[in-house]
Amino acid sequence: MRCPICADEYPWPDDPVISLFDEENDAYQLVDVSTATPEKQADLARRGYRECPNPSGDTPQHYLPATYVDYLAPLVIGLVGAPASGKTHLLTAMIRQAYMGGLRAHRITTAALDFRRHADFRSRYIDRFEKGDALPGTETGVVEAADILLLRGPGGERPVTFFDVAGEDLQSTAALNRSSRFLVGANAVIFVYAPEDPLETKEAAAPTENRSFDLAVERLQGRPAGTDRLPVTVAVTKSDRLRYVAPADRWLRRGDEHMVDATRIRAESRDVFSYLHHIGAGASLGPFETFKRCTLHFVSASGGDAIPVGGRGNLDKHFARGVRPIRVLEPLVSILAMTGMITGPEASKVGLP
Template identity: 35%
Template sequence: MTAPFTGYPARDLTICPYCLNQLDWSDYGELPLVKETPEGPDVLTRGPDEPETRWRHRTLGAMRQCRGNGEPHLLPADYGDLEPLVIGLVGDTATGKTHLLTAMIAQLERRRSLIARELRIEPLDGRLRQRFYDERVRPFLERHEVLGGTRPGQPEFAYALRVASRQTGRTHAVGFFDVPGEHYRRYSYEDTPFMSVADAVIYVADGSALRSGGGWNSWVPDPGFTHAITQLRQTRADGAGRLPPAVIVVTKSDVLDGLDDDDTVTRWLGRKDESDLDDLRSMLRESVDAGAFLRRHGAELWLDPLESGSQVTIHFASASGVSKPVQDATVFPDEGFGPKRVLRPLLSLFSMTGLLPRIDMDEPDEPPQFY
């Protein structure tokens, strides 16, 4: 039995998603506003007679510095003023987490006008946005380059959004963590502190692992979800062991398109129904189809998140839309390039976490098993 959890933070305290300390966001002494300079972080303080406009101008682009446990780190300046929603990407090395997140964010920002009635979406932090676009979005989506594996380091937001939701009536700081898959292989949880406060999870499994040569793989690899599920279960504060809402995304689904006589992936990947919220109602049917598909092809381990008692939807997606011509190619082919169905998992998560209205999903032919 675990001891009752008594350490709930008071309402105005924020948990730092990097070091898990409780922060008082109103305390500028504890959490100074800083700007990065070549010589290191420069702490900003308002002069006694400094006019408001000048102070605001000087603090544009500043961040808040958390002392951590001796390893200071920078958080988006408004993070603690908004309602945080921490999203963790989980999955083994090279399953396609980074390409998926890149395509997902870029697609969300491009198509934000389509969901503008429900969500107002902006980047939360200029520095994160610039880095994400320079290092990921432009190389991958404009130049079709294959991105490198994610480097180890202190986990920090890969991206963060400011999302004003009509449904909640509040503005949320939605932050995404994307760490190297190797962190989910070890039985040390040092490298994934954010999973202890995650509000939603994107489980990523490599669709191409279902393939072997010209047919199906008879020994499908473990997608590396166990570590995260254990951590989530043991750190939930509600004591009921209920895990946060999650999506399971079968990435690189382009390689399964048209394989053998199973046309499940072809049918779903060919649908262009991710731009309109009304069309999201087919989510349940896709989940049921995808769950049956994964069982049929020996990937039961990929469905472990369903055992968690949380809401889960399952999706087929492809970040590139096309496969690389050869194993060690550094660019994707131009022909046919383009993300497919990368937005649906994120919109499903937004619905399950309450930022979007609960999607009234299609009745499937069989009784609902998921969500």
């Protein structure tokens, strides 16, 4: 199997020794579960870990859930976008909505595969987001996955690993930059683009470079498998700023969709394409022009802008009216349709011309 964190391939061990995390001593402890009953073994494995051997020796010590390979082939989804594009807010809103049953319309349930990782993600991001606090940008140098979920649906049970790294790391040209290594093993990508205030973009601007998109596309194209089977989406975040701007306005009014309709998804993709082309953001259309299966979506993680707390000079920001995510699951639904987690005739056509 390929580790999503270090991107090394190695044979997954089948011995009865797993690592359990000792909260009191803040350390992993090796435990032989061979003498336990089958029920206890299964329970300990569900809560345990296996250390990745990292054959290349180029990544700090890291662990994967002990049941990581007990399901269908893991789905690794990376978020790609410039600094301050809203990747963290989008991922937080997306995982929150999935946990609130947002995928049940597609007969998919959501659970944590890595209990400790998800608890950390919830305390650091979801809890703060639900309180209306604006989230800080991702720190540079992060190599670990943000969260690992277990999705159960018509397409089976499948681990889904999400990576959210700093935009500065995605724009880095350093060959030894480890933070963007998830691109080696990603089998789906969500490209995140944030529009400027529409009042400042009434006229098409001169075409600009989107370095995070460009570098990621080139690296993904350079993989042995190329781009033939890699599903991607482009999410225009902070679209609440476009609530009165066509064509975004009509999609935002629809809210969350409750069924997969390839024709509707194609129509939204066409409108997003037109919008990005109109404002001079053609460089952000690289994924659509490169990958054979691609969808484009208008989304808003919070439903509005955060304002400084206690005055403009304060760096802390708060969503005064609370958070109201709009269509944040649509990029994920498209990915799940394109990877077979959501099944059916319509799902099989998602992302195709």
